[in-house]
Amino acid sequence: MTDLTQLTLAEARDAVAAKTISSTEITKAFVDAVEKARPLNAYVLETPEKALAMAKASDERIAKGQAGPLEGLPLGIKDLYATEGTRTTACSKIIGNFVPAYESTVTSQLWRDGAVMLGKLNNDEFAMGSSNETSAFGPVVSPWQRTGSNAKLVPGGSSGGSSAAVAANICLGATATDTGGSIRQPAAFTGTVGIKPTYGRCSRWGIVAFASSLDQAGPIAKTVRDNAILLRSMAGFDPKDSTSVDRPVPDYEKAVGASVKGMKIGIPKEYRVDGMSAEIEALWQKGADMLRAAGAEIVEVSLPHTKYALPAYYIVAPAEASSNLARYDGVRYGVRVPGKDIVSMYENTRAEGFGKEVRRRIMIGTYVLSAGYYDAYYVRAQKIRTLIRQDFEKVYAQGVNAILTPATPSAAFGIGEKGGADPVEMYLNDVFTVTVNMAGLPGIAVPGGLSTEGLPLGLQLIGRPFDEETLFSLGEVIEQAAGRIALPQRWWA
């Protein structure tokens, strides 16, 4: 029998719908694969009994002719999404035993449409990181290795469990979240596809908050089509999220394979940063050639405030985080470390419960919001954010349909290799992705080829607000032209 875990989500969906395979069969195959892949540390909680129960219920619905669009398809859920009755930790010690009494809106929509949960996926603590190394459960090991080397590499972050699990065929697709690049950078590092939709497209309700004006939910999956299928179920208006946008969700899958002839694609000259490797430069050129060959017009555009996006982000995101994470005080949930009075109880609890990177970001955020510094840092950063958004608006007003950039400045790096002495070294990973969050736009990362060391490299397409469909059409062109990237070998099992 063929290995069911190798199927794409679309192939599995069609096979389940045609009753060639049952949900129970495919779910069992994944439960088994998840168990064998423990050396990757992609799952922080496996829920095999729940998965098999959900699969059984799916098979019953299929038999009754009541199948939903994701009926019987096993998915992995980033541990930032609250799942009712199933431990949700944000991969932090401070809520290490938290069992939600509610379900996030996005996951509830996946279950509504028939999907099956395999378990909770590892991520950087509170999604703060670009390598999955800040997780309280330890780093995720990428299924990828450099040619001729068995050095352990990072799967990117913060959605490192999601990207590794999709690349390793231990789920059909995964939920992820993106605050500065946390869907697109891990997708690029693992040869998978990930889309951060427009701000407001997916509900943030029930997703552990990092920086509320930047956070968006989205999928990571094997193909562009799989992303389109998942986003249709994840997106939609939710009265429980005040920034959720009330507009209909298109059938994104229809955009996959649509012609891109005559579309105008912008190449922003400011993304040609100092010290860009020849390999990334060549990948970018290759991407433009693929789109041109499909009939798109390539034009140079200018986004003058690009270089200020990352420093402005490192004011806005920590500021919002310091406010959002004030709720973890040892009173309503999580661990409590006693002190001589209530203030020292708070201080001891938060020192013990938060990891190093989270403490650092809360402190930066506290500083930039403190009396006397608020205008100099926070207000200035929000003004620069306006300029960044205006840059994009000007380009789109020229008739540009989407913008093509590299997804990351390099291929995946080794565990323990970056950010040891200087936190900024790690932050630079998000230099190409963070502008998109600052402007609230949609962005997709699609594999474009392999590095000389045999590792995946990703391209990013940035779209107009709420025009995810164009990104799926263009992404499909790149996927078809570059060819799907297959994992070299299953060394962990």
Add this chain to the structure above:
Amino acid sequence: MSVDSATVRRIAHLARISVNDDEIAPLQNELNAILAFVEQLNEVDVANVEPMTSVTPMQLRQREDKVTDGHYPNKIVGNAPLTEDNYFLVPKVVE
């Protein structure tokens, strides 16, 4: 701008995070590295630029002021480290 060790202690206290003496110097270096990185924002002319207050241009929705949820105190306190009769317990705050 850069921070000195007294400022690091003050920020930590404002953030309600206790820090040991041996953590101060490394934290000071890390915070200063980040502050040096964001320093470049001062090059940008932001005169007459409005700060972004809404990511998508939209009015925040309002809803009717009525109770729509609740009546499950057991669930609310279910994850708390210390409770009694569905109240959260905290150390004494008023003498």
